[in-house]
Amino acid sequence: MEQRQKYVLWFQECDISSAPIVGGKCASLGELLKAQIPVPPGFTVTTATYNRFIEENKLDQEIKRLLKPVRPEDTASGEAASQAIRKIIEDKPISVELEDYIGEFYRLLSKRCQVPAVPVAVRSSATMEDLPGASFAGQQDTYLWVRGIDGILHHVRKCWSSLFTARAIAYRKKMGFAEQAVSIAVGIQKMANAWTAGVMFTLNPANGDRSTIVIDANWGFGESVVSGLCTPDNFLVNKVTMEIVKRTISAKECFFTTNFETQMVEQHQCPAERACNQCIIDQEAIELARIGKLIEEHYCKPMDIEWAIDKDLPASGRVLILQSRPETVWSGKKAEPVCKPKLSAMDHIVSGLLAGKKVK
Amino acid sequence: MGDQKFPSPHEIETIPGTEGWQRMYPYHYLFSTQNEERKAYEENMFWFNDGLHYPEPMYPFDIIWDEAWFLALSQFNTRIFMVPPAMGVDHRIINGNIYITPVPVSDPAEIQARIPQFMERAGYYYEHWDELHENWEKKMREIINDLKCLEVKTLPQMEDLSVVREGLGISSGYELLASYDKLIDLGIRCWQYHFEFLNLGYAAYVTFVDFCSRVFPDLPLQKISQMVGGVNVIIYQPDEELKKLAKLAMQTGLGDQILSAGSIDNVTRQLSSSESGRKWLAAWDAAKDPWFYISTGTGWYHHDASWNDDLNVPLNSLRVYIEKLKQGHAIDRPLGNIQAERERLVKEYRGLLQTDEDRNTFDQLHGTSKLVFPYVENHLFYVEHWFHSIFWNKIREVAAIMKDHGFINDIEDIWYFKRSEIKDALWDLVTGWATGSKAYGPLHWPKEIEWRKGVYQKFKEWTPPPAVGKPPETITEPFTIVLWGITNESMSAWAKLREIGDPDQVTELTGFAGSPGVAEGIARVCRSVKEIDQLQDGEILVAPTTSPSWAPAFQKIKACVTDVGGIMCHAAIVCREYGMPAIVGTGQATSIIKSGMQIKVDGNTGKVDIVR
Numbered sequence: 001m002e003q004r005q006k007y008v009l010w011f012q013e014c015d016i017s018s019a020p021i022v023g024g025k026c027a028s029l030g031e032l033l034k035a036q037i038p039v040p041p042g043f044t045v046t047t048a049t050y051n052r053f054i055e056e057n058k059l060d061q062e063i064k065r066l067l068k069p070v071r072p073e074d075t076a077s078g079e080a081a082s083q084a085i086r087k088i089i090e091d092k093p094i095s096v097e098l099e100d101y102i103g104e105f106y107r108l109l110s111k112r113c114q115v116p117a118v119p120v121a122v123r124s125s126a127t128m129e130d131l132p133g134a135s136f137a138g139q140q141d142t143y144l145w146v147r148g149i150d151g152i153l154h155h156v157r158k159c160w161s162s163l164f165t166a167r168a169i170a171y172r173k174k175m176g177f178a179e180q181a182v183s184i185a186v187g188i189q190k191m192a193n194a195w196t197a198g199v200m201f202t203l204n205p206a207n208g209d210r211s212t213i214v215i216d217a218n219w220g221f222g223e224s225v226v227s228g229l230c231t232p233d234n235f236l237v238n239k240v241t242m243e244i245v246k247r248t249i250s251a252k253e254c255f256f257t258t259n260f261e262t263q264m265v266e267q268h269q270c271p272a273e274r275a276c277n278q279c280i281i282d283q284e285a286i287e288l289a290r291i292g293k294l295i296e297e298h299y300c301k302p303m304d305i306e307w308a309i310d311k312d313l314p315a316s317g318r319v320l321i322l323q324s325r326p327e328t329v330w331s332g333k334k335a336e337p338v339c340k341p342k343l344s345a346m347d348h349i350v351s352g353l354l355a356g357k358k359v360k
Numbered sequence: 361m362g363d364q365k366f367p368s369p370h371e372i373e374t375i376p377g378t379e380g381w382q383r384m385y386p387y388h389y390l391f392s393t394q395n396e397e398r399k400a401y402e403e404n405m406f407w408f409n410d411g412l413h414y415p416e417p418m419y420p421f422d423i424i425w426d427e428a429w430f431l432a433l434s435q436f437n438t439r440i441f442m443v444p445p446a447m448g449v450d451h452r453i454i455n456g457n458i459y460i461t462p463v464p465v466s467d468p469a470e471i472q473a474r475i476p477q478f479m480e481r482a483g484y485y486y487e488h489w490d491e492l493h494e495n496w497e498k499k500m501r502e503i504i505n506d507l508k509c510l511e512v513k514t515l516p517q518m519e520d521l522s523v524v525r526e527g528l529g530i531s532s533g534y535e536l537l538a539s540y541d542k543l544i545d546l547g548i549r550c551w552q553y554h555f556e557f558l559n560l561g562y563a564a565y566v567t568f569v570d571f572c573s574r575v576f577p578d579l580p581l582q583k584i585s586q587m588v589g590g591v592n593v594i595i596y597q598p599d600e601e602l603k604k605l606a607k608l609a610m611q612t613g614l615g616d617q618i619l620s621a622g623s624i625d626n627v628t629r630q631l632s633s634s635e636s637g638r639k640w641l642a643a644w645d646a647a648k649d650p651w652f653y654i655s656t657g658t659g660w661y662h663h664d665a666s667w668n669d670d671l672n673v674p675l676n677s678l679r680v681y682i683e684k685l686k687q688g689h690a691i692d693r694p695l696g697n698i699q700a701e702r703e704r705l706v707k708e709y710r711g712l713l714q715t716d717e718d719r720n721t722f723d724q725l726h727g728t729s730k731l732v733f734p735y736v737e738n739h740l741f742y743v744e745h746w747f748h749s750i751f752w753n754k755i756r757e758v759a760a761i762m763k764d765h766g767f768i769n770d771i772e773d774i775w776y777f778k779r780s781e782i783k784d785a786l787w788d789l790v791t792g793w794a795t796g797s798k799a800y801g802p803l804h805w806p807k808e809i810e811w812r813k814g815v816y817q818k819f820k821e822w823t824p825p826p827a828v829g830k831p832p833e834t835i836t837e838p839f840t841i842v843l844w845g846i847t848n849e850s851m852s853a854w855a856k857l858r859e860i861g862d863p864d865q866v867t868e869l870t871g872f873a874g875s876p877g878v879a880e881g882i883a884r885v886c887r888s889v890k891e892i893d894q895l896q897d898g899e900i901l902v903a904p905t906t907s908p909s910w911a912p913a914f915q916k917i918k919a920c921v922t923d924v925g926g927i928m929c930h931a932a933i934v935c936r937e938y939g940m941p942a943i944v945g946t947g948q949a950t951s952i953i954k955s956g957m958q959i960k961v962d963g964n965t966g967k968v969d970i971v972r
Contacts, residue, residue: 204578210712212578236578240708243876245578245964282878337717338575345564345728346483348721350475352567354445356834 007049007101011042011189021046023125023185032321035298037291040310040320041112042120042189043105047127049098050160050183057092063164064179072173078166086161094153102156103149106188113190115312119145119260122155124162125185145191145263152188159186190312191258192320196279197222197308198232200288201327202239202296208330210302212245213237213289217280220255222306222322223265230254233279237289244282251275284309287319295324302327369402369828372454378815381455384420386427386778389453407452407459408827411947413660415904415924417456417819419775420812421755421782422661424544425748426451426458428551434463436555441485442477443559449840456819459828462840485560489731492557496735499553500742504650507546507750512539512757514764515793533790536761540786543754544779547747554743561732568725575718576709580964581927582875586936587706588729591699593737595745595930598654598667599911601647602674603691606681608643612636615682624671650746656889656909658924659744662775666749667909676893680912691915698937745907758782765789766802768809776812777805866970869953871921871946873966874932879919879941880960883953886913900961902953906931914938919961921949921968935963943968 005013014022014030022030026044033039054060066084070077094102110118123142141162143155162168163184172179198217203210216225216232224230230253236246252275256265280288288307295303306323313320342348369391374381382390392398418426434448447463465471485492515532522528565588572584609615614637621627631637648668656673657664667674681691706726713719759774767785768774777785785801792799884899886892892913895901901917903910905924911934914920918940920931925944935942941963943949949968953959958971 207577209576209578210714211576211709238578238580238583239712240705241583241876243964245580335714337715337721339571339718339721341717341720342724345567345724346479346486348571348725349482349563349567349728350444350479352570353443353478353563354471354475356445 004101004104007046007052007098008105009044009046010105011039011044011187014044020127021048021185023047023127023187025123025125026185026187027125029187029189032295032298035294037294037298037321038317038319040190040192040322041109041313042187043109044125045102045156045186045188047183047185049101050185052098053092053094053160056095056098059088059092060180062088067169067179070169070173072170075166075170078170078173082164082166082169085164089161089164090154090157092157094157099149099153102153102188106149106152109188109190113312114314115193117148118312119147119191119193120152121187121189121191122146122152122159123187123189124159125187126163127183127185145258145260147260156186156188160184190310192308192322193311194221194308195311195318196220196284197306197322198225200292200305200307201302202292202305203302203327203330204236205327205329208333211239213239213292215280215285215288215292217285218252218255219270219274219279220257220268221265222308223256224252224254224267226306229267235280235285235289237285239289239293242286242289244285247278247282247285249276249278252279280309284319291319291321295321299324299326302331304328366406366827366829366831367825369407369452369454369459370399372825372828375455375818375822378455378818381815381819384456384776384778384812384815385418385423385453386780389423389451391452391454402452403829405450405461405463405829406827406831407461407829409824410458410460411824411826412924412926412945413658414458416661417816417822418453418458419662419816420778421775423453423458424547424779425551425660428548429555431548432551432555433559436559441481441560442474443482443563444471444474444478454824454828455822456816457824461829462835464832464834482560482563485557486564486728486731489557493735496553496556497742500550500747503546503550503553504742504747504750507543507550507747507754510539510542510546510754512536512543512754512761514761515790531794533794536758536790537783537786540758540783543751543758544783547751550743550747554739557732557735558739561736564725564728564732565736568729571721571725572709575713575722579709580873580876582873582932582936583705583709585927585933586702587709587726588733589702589933590734590737591695591702593734595737595741595908596693596911597741598647598651598674599677599908600693601651602678602912603681605640605644605647606678606685606691608640609678609682610685612640614640615686618675619679619682624675627675653746653749654741654909655745655749655907658905658907659740659748662752662755662772664748664752666745668749669753670890673889673909677909677912680893680915684915693937741908758786762786762789762801765793765799767799767805769806773806773809776809776816866952867972868970869921869943869946869949869968871943871949871966871968872925872927872932873963874920874922874925874927874929874942874944875935875940876963877919877939877941878960878962878964880958881918883921883955883957883959884917885950885953885955887950889913894955900959902949902955902959903931904950905929906934914940919963920944921946921953921959921961923947923949923951 009022011026011029012033014026015034016027016031019027022044029039063085066081070081110116121142121144141159143158146152146155163182196217196219198215199222200213200215202213204212204214215235215237218224218230218232225232231250232252233250234248235244238245252270255268255270257268259266292305295305303324304327305321308320308322310318310320370393391402430451437443438447445465447465450461450463452459513532513535515536519531568588569581569584572579609618617630618627621630628641631641652667652674655664655666684691710719710722713722755774756771759768759771762768762774762785763771767789785805788799788801879900881898881900883902884895885902887904889909892910895913895916897916898918900919900921901913902921905922907930914934920935920942922931922944923946925931929944932942932944941961943961943963943966946968953970960969
């Protein structure tokens with residue numbers, strides 16, 4: 001193993017077995033890449049990096065000392081400890097060697113994305129997420145549109161320090177988890193710079209048809225689609241044959257972009273000459289559907305997926321999957337036979353004939 | 361359909377100059393204005409124009425097949441298999457256009473009573489399908505053989521001495537009448553067989569379609585028929601024969617000679633001079649019966665000539681294949697791929713089902729549909745192609761005699777007679793011959809035929825309403841559902857077509873989405889198979905309809921649009937195999953689209969855009 005693999009790993013080097021050092025979030029990104037599902041590219045700053053940072057700055061004893069007076073039932077004591085610990089973590093320097101590992105990977109990532117100092121999301125990837133009841137760990141901080149190595153190192157420390165929110169401290173106290181065993185990894189992932197984006201269901205939410213993939217798409221970021229602020233283009237793709245069965249092109253009146261300077265999402269009016277154009281080409285719709293099918297197979301259930309088509313990445317890898325969660329409306333229903341079972345085909349034929357075909 | 365308004369059948373006006381047209385067709389095909397009871401029945405039914413079978417008005421003789429299926433389809437539903445809720449399909453005619461309506465069983469008690477009968481009778485057929493089907497093929501071969509052997513003899517000045525010596529006791533005049541009767545009888549009988557399996561086949565298929573569209577509401581009909589369709593269907597055999605002949609020509613070094621020799625007569629002459637040429641000609645001759653009895657049309661009209669009627673048609677198709685082989689292309693249908701894709705579809709759709717019960721239902725219905733489908737696909741070759749092609753020419757033999765006796769000026773005038781009128785005319789002719797007096801026919805018929813031709817021309821220029829009468833809420837007749845696809849959408853599409861005024865203004869046409877995909881290109885309108893040699897590589901074929909004899913055209917084109925046809929018509933099936941878009945049953949693509957126009961074909965939605 002290379003030395004650097006102890007401290008930084010590309011997502012494609014991660015899998016479920018690396019969860020203890022890359023955290024649950026990064027491990028699952030690695031699993032998705034293994035299943036040929038294109039998530040935005042990036043890398044993990046492992047728990048070993050955090051551990052070495054603590055060690056190099058001799059923070060271990062300091063943290064222990066600050067945690068000592070905390071009592072689970074006393075929120076104020078937890079709050080005070082959290083503030084103090086987070087401050088010392090965020091103030092301490094990262095050693096040149098660790099900075100070099102992270103900086104080198106960031107440069108490689110920028111090169112791969114063909115963007116100098118590529119904007120990234122810096123997010124914590126906790127190792128305790130799988131513990132029952134510990135789901136709040138996933139709420140640790142996420143920082144979007146971070147650019148440049150200084151900004152990244154700064155936000156990596158903020159993620160590290162998020163291990164010591166008042167809630168997390170109280171929780172670990174209550175459960176009696178050893179503070180020394182606690183560690184955290186950080187994911188650095190390209191921000192999707194969406195030319196178009198939207199959502200995709202691996203069944204038809206209108207009628208529950210599982211042979212259909214439905215895609216909603218608009219210009220810019222997916223917020224306009226998710227929030228329902230605009231009527232998106234709508235595509236029905238046959239999941240079995242990967243053919244577009246129906247396309248509805250809407251007048252898309254607004255869209256969202258991000259201002260790199262302010263790191264804020266901005267809403268725009270769509271110019272009239274662009275509003276009624278199909279915002280993803282047929283090949284992209286089919287590529288999305290193909291990936292949607294893979295995601296459904298990966299999770300073994302119908303999924304609700306957020307996606308984007310990236311402006312920066314090379315043409316072959318522009319389609320990106322941002323989020324996927326299980327579809328709940330139709331999948332939540334108990335599986336009932338659609339057709340009452342019968343003894344033979346003949347019985348079905350007779351009852352079909354008797355019913356006839358409604359033409360109204 | 362409730363929001364669609366259709367005219368009353370009795371409101372349709374006679375086209376000026378065609379007054380008296382009614383005598384060209386059987387009296388019971390006419391909408392009644394005389395009898396109140398009949399009129400009330402007609403007003404309450406929903407009659408739609410059978411443009412699927414009849415893109416042109418009926419010739420008085422050609423209506424024979426309409427009468428034949430009127431009887432055959434109906435009797436199997438109503439009297440033989442006792443289909444519980446559906447009786448037959450009733451027929452009428454307006455200005456030469458056929459209108460049909462499915463007749464339901466309206467009494468619920470009667471429907472119930474018919475169920476056990478149907479279960480027993482139809483059940484027997486489904487259970488013994490393969491052996492009954494084998495027997496059917498035997499019957500068909502026999503009847504076709506009877507037809508071929510039927511002689512239509514001219515009337516001699518004096519009967520041969522053998523009539524006396526053998527004590528025959530009958531004349532050629534009597535024999536002429538008898539052979540005409542026999543000819544008609546064979547035709548009607550053949551159509552009895554045509555329907556022996558067809559409704560049951562469609563009923564099974566409709567049930568499978570119904571199940572699939574309940575589980576997968578978005579599933580396109582074309583995929584369902586792909587899941588049950590056969591790979592080696594007999595209707596493709598004529599084309600396969602040409603491919604074999606093309607390969608044989610290449611193997612024996614005759615390719616270039618066949619390409620350059622001109623007409624079939626020249627080809628025959630040139631090839632006869634070499635050993636390998638004679639061998640190839642023998643293979644060519646062997647393919648003629650039955651495979652060159654394939655019609656260049658649907659076989660429904662007398663003008664749908666078969667390959668045997670004009671051997672230059674298969675010769676030109678053969679040349680397309682020889683050219684392809686010379687360029688190093690494969691010409692075989694990708695059977696392996698078609699089979700694999702079919703199995704993949706079945707497996708994936710089945711895999712998407714959520715319960716064991718539904719998987720079981722899927723297996724039951726898919727199994728039965730697959731069992732019946734070869735008949736649905738193959739019967740066309742036996743009846744509409746093989747039998748009809750021979751039949752039309754036998755009628756022409758009768759016509760030749762009538763022409764000799766001055767009853768008509770041209771053999772092709774015979775199609776303006778009703779079949780019963782031919783019988784009458786033959787009596788007139790034969791008795792005149794027997795008596796030695798002058799028959800009345802030559803004084804009467806040529807004038808009448810001229811008038812009928814004028815009427816027919818006016819019928820052709822008239823646009824029939826897509827439907828008349830009162831739309832029902834439910835249709836139970838399996839045929840009406842599969843073949844004509846009567847739905848709200850198709851009704852609206854029909855209504856829209858009527859509103860089109862100037863064909864030069866139309867920029868959009870809709871039809872059935874026959875085969876998926878999108879293509880844009882130059883249109884080439886081919887009104888008959890003889891015109892397919894004008895096709896350039898990469899053009900979009902626009903045709904009234906296609907049949908297996910059009911197969912070589914599909915080697916060149918990138919999409920296809922037809923006037924007539926449903927999801928299971930030839931163009932749709934072939935395009936699905938080649939993976940190119942097809943839109944079928946547009947109603948009037950050939951009259952709106954012109955060769956050279958830029959068009960966009962969307963085989964997923966059934967829409968044709970004309971770039972103007």
